[in-house]
Amino acid sequence: MVSPPSKEAVGITIKKNEDFSEWYTQVVMKAGLADYAPVKGFIVLRPYGYSIWESIRDILDKRFKETGHQNGFLPVLIPEGLLSKEADHFAGFTPEVFWVTKAGNTDLGEKLALRPTSETLAYSIFAKWITSYRDLPLKINFWNTALRAEIKATKPFVRTSEFLWQEGHTVHATEDEAEREVMSILGIYRELIEDYLAVPAVVGLKSDKEKFVGAKYTTTLEGMMADGKALQMGTSHHLAQNFSKPFEIKYLGRDTKEHFGWQTSWGVSWRLIGAIIMVHGDDKGLILPPKIAPIQVIVVPIHKDKDALVVKETAYEIARELKNVGIRTHVDDRDEYTSGWKFNEWELKGVPLRVNIGARDIEKGQIEFVRRDSRDKVQWPRSGLVEKTNELLREVQKALFARAKLLLDSYTSAPTSYLEFQSFIGDKGGFARAGWCGEPKCELAIKEETGADIRVITFEQNDIPDKCIYCGEAAKKVAMFGRAY
CATH class of the missing domain: 3.30.110.30 (C-terminal domain of ProRS)
Structure with missing residues (x-):
């Protein structure tokens, strides 16, 4: 049997409070969230990292649909003429734009931008779709990527040249409706960030200098990271008629007169994963809030050869019981790794709760819980598995938010x-x-x-x-x- 790599080789080798940047990079790489791509500024999202994004996406997607939004798709290329149609917006993004100038060996007649954001592209289309008040409100969300030329100060999830995000775009008949939309989305984002990601947010307005280029005003949710730096976690913009006029998004009102639409746009990106890492992680690695953890409970069977079959069967019974009530559970039954090695790996990956089960536990009719946040151990009767698991997951979620609030207050x-x-x-x-x-x-x-x-x-x-x-x-x-x- 090939010996597994040492805990030192796979674990975090730097303390969070000694070299925050190196600690962060090690967590991203060693927890299996992402890897560097061949092109500078780009990363490859690994399955475990993508599964965290899926959790975030599913939460938001459900809320968007509940509030009347529909999903659509936009291409990645934007003609330069469209991007420059709203002058302030174009000027604000020009330094960050990647340009396509050739199709094969043929020079293009007009440069094409790789989408830094989709306002201009979407709004040229909206102008064709909207003719009457009956077409409003138009509320569309896009799950896609954006590309911005971040070449120097890159950081996985936080600042990369391509990133996963959602961007919503709406058109309304009145300014009042648009402003209500801005605040509604801000509320949805706050619910996600605080109730699910367990990160307290400071909410308000951007200054005119910092607002989204082309917006009348921008609302924002700012978080405080463990190194004393702020992170913009989401924004919701009131665009007023600053785009509808140059793009001629007009509708015939009930008064039989022509009016320009009132617009909003809003978005969050995978930098939320970066926030989770920076706020909650510790010297052992990642700590995931239970509500968004792809695996909420890891079950580790602990056995000698003679007990292997019965212990593993019990581990799978525990997993089935938890899965039946919707708790995301995985059994680590790999024989090529020791129990201690598995403990360290799942701590590194940030799984909120571990269940240890061995022959002696089976005899006593009990199980052992281990919390990832506090590393507290709890012995509990096997018959109370589901109730205790749910209770502990709630406690972990609550404790992570409380700890993050103390961090914010201290900074x-x-x-x-x-x-x-x-x-x-x-x-x-x-x-x-x-x-x-x-x-x-x-x-x-x-x-x-x-x-x-x-x-x-x-x-x-x-x-x-x-x-x-x-x-x-x-x-x-x-x-x-x-x-x-």
Whole structure:
């Protein structure tokens, strides 16, 4: 028999608080989530990583359909003329666009962009579909990829040149309907991120400098990662009529007059997987929230040769019982690996709950649970398997969110002077809650001097400081500043 690789070879070899970037990369690679592709800036999503994306996709897809959205498909190539039809939008994306200039050996008459986002392409089509108020609202979602030229500071799931995402696009008869759509989607995203991914989100508006190019305003959900950097986890944009007018998305109203539509767009990407890793992972590897874990329970039979058959049969009985009530369960019955090696592998992969079963446990009519988050062990009667499993999964989910909330709180400060602001951002990082006069020049100066920008202007504008943290003039808003991925 070939000896399995050592635990040191497959396990995480760096502590999370010593070299966060290297720790993160090791978790991605060694947990079997992704691998690097031959082209710089691109990654290959492995089955285990893709299964996490499928969990996220299934949750959102269900919610979108419940709220009247339908799925569609768009091609990946966009003619340059279409992309440039909305000037601000085009200018904002030009530095990130991959261009196709040849078809085989033939030069193309017009450059084709590899889709950085789909507004211009979708809206040229919407203009053909919409003629009357009867065609509204139009609410379509696309599960696809986007390509943006991220060549330098790449990071698997967080910043890559191609990424999986969903992008929704809607057209409405009134601005009020469009604004309700923006907030409805923001609520769906918050439910996903907080209730399923167990990551607390700071919700609000982007500044004009940071909003989506071409939008009237952008709402955002910002998370705090374990290294003190913020991560934009989802955005929902009110586009007003900024696209419907250049693309002539018009409809004949009930008043028999012609009107331009009011639009929204919104999206999340696989960077949510990056957030899960960075917020919940530990020195052993990944920790997955039970609600989105592809495998919620791993059953490990522990036996000597003479007990192998009965222990394995019992392990599969346990798995069947759990699967019958919808708990995602897998049995690791590989004989070529020791129990200890299996324990470490499934801890690395972040499975929330492990069930150990051996001959002695069978004799006693019990099983052993091991929680991934706390590594606590619980002996429990075999007859109470399902109830206890569900209870422990709920506890793990709740504990992960509570721990992530403590992380967010520990990285949130309210500096009262610019010197204190600089010290906080430079030394620790995190969200600095500070007054802002509303002037872009102060926002830009802070970015240049500290690397921090306005991540979010929270909806709740309570206790606005008297002065702008930078210029000292009267503050008009309170904003959350931070360095970000």
